[in-house]
Amino acid sequence: MTDLFDTRRIPDDPAHWDSLAARVASGVHRGGFLRFAATPAAWAAALLLVTAAGLLVLAARGSDRPDIGRELAQALAPADYPGGSLVGTDGAPAVGELLLDAGLRGGDR
């Protein structure tokens, strides 16, 4: 059988019970969100949100990383002006620029 204890440490006067009852009743009404916040479900939801936020931050930072491909292309680019000017640009340089620049540099034929 479950052991039972005596209650001599419990005060037994109306003032004590009035005070305890007021505390208990206000605690029940104050609960609501606070009660939910203390539940395992709330902690799990908070953990998921933090994890999702962390993943979003990492994803955003990833887009700021240098374009490795572009850096490699630059490193491997031809040394001559026309070839070098073609690397790293989305479109071909204007022909006029190439001829003008080649003239100034005494470029390769």
Next chain:
Amino acid sequence: MGNDDRGDAELLAAGARGDAEAFGVLVRRHIRSATLLAAQLLGDRDDAEDVVQDAFTVVYDGVDRFDSARPFAPWLFGIVRRLAENRRARAARRLRLLRRWGKGTVAEPEPVHVEAGLLAGADMDLVRRTVMTLSPMQRACFELVTVRDLSPAEVGAMHGIAEATVRQHVFRARQALRQVLNPEGDGND
């Protein structure tokens, strides 16, 4: 507590609709019994008050589960007993772990014994030995009825036993103690 004539079910329903005053009356009406019950089950005042707080929270949140055709007090006391048993089970697990790892001194809660004032002048060792021959429920019923002046009906509702059983426990406890206090007595109850 005032002189509110509303029944428990009415107060609970009003409280669920947002009437904080009504819910407060309901709490005040049952706080003593609920706390004494929790204290008997847990042996600690703070734990008992925590359990009572949790019990009334369960009541408030679970008002839809309450059958208003049935009395409120036994429902409340059942919640208190369940919450107290859960807390005892958690404490027992912690105790086993502490013992296993031998950390510190583990203080055991004191078991029930009768209010010393009742037995002033008696051989307390003999009284304690006599009390310990009683079952835990006999001791608990005796304390609540004789010391705390609760009705056998209420004590029965608190512990989930019949009123007649409570009376029987109290009678046996008194009989055992009377033999200690007045061994040459006249046999009257």
